[in-house]
Amino acid sequence: MDCQVRLATTEDADAISCIVIAALRGSNAQDYSPDVIAQVEQSFSPMKVQLLLTQRAVYVALVAQCIVATASLDGDVVRSVFVLPKHQGTGVGRQLMAVIQSIAVDAGLDVLHVPSSITAEGFYAALGFRAIRDQFHGAERTIIMQKRL
Numbered sequence: 001m002d003c004q005v006r007l008a009t010t011e012d013a014d015a016i017s018c019i020v021i022a023a024l025r026g027s028n029a030q031d032y033s034p035d036v037i038a039q040v041e042q043s044f045s046p047m048k049v050q051l052l053l054t055q056r057a058v059y060v061a062l063v064a065q066c067i068v069a070t071a072s073l074d075g076d077v078v079r080s081v082f083v084l085p086k087h088q089g090t091g092v093g094r095q096l097m098a099v100i101q102s103i104a105v106d107a108g109l110d111v112l113h114v115p116s117s118i119t120a121e122g123f124y125a126a127l128g129f130r131a132i133r134d135q136f137h138g139a140e141r142t143i144i145m146q147k148r149l
Helices: 010-026 034-042 046-055 092-106 121-126
Strands: 004-007 057-063 066-074 077-083 111-116 130-137 140-148
Touching: 004 092, 010 034, 010 046, 010 057, 010 066, 010 077, 034 140, 046 057, 057 092, 066 092, 077 092, 092 111, 111 121, 121 130, 121 140
Parallel strands: 077 111
Antiparallel strands: 004 057, 057 066, 066 077, 111 140, 130 140
């Protein structure tokens, strides 16, 4: 499925928040407890997303003019990659990550890191990332992965 990728704007904050929450509840909930999901959701309210937009480069992927995915680049770290559940497995996430990787290469980066959920580890592995260590935030397990560019 073809998508368009662009930098997010403050007007996209509500849509980004909805995508993240839908992905957390629809996909990540199979690997994390309700308490962990609720805790992560708090970090992605529309107001918190607006703050993130001032701190790092946030991108959105659009299909038929609708925002269906998001990801951000914070130095050499890819953060907050989420795809609406009904668009997962369609190639949108792969296309979004290809754009992020291209931006990283253009910026002169030679490695990318991603703090992956348990749910997304296979997705990143298929893109050439490899797990380098686990990190825990309370009960939330994150797999730190990296890819040489």
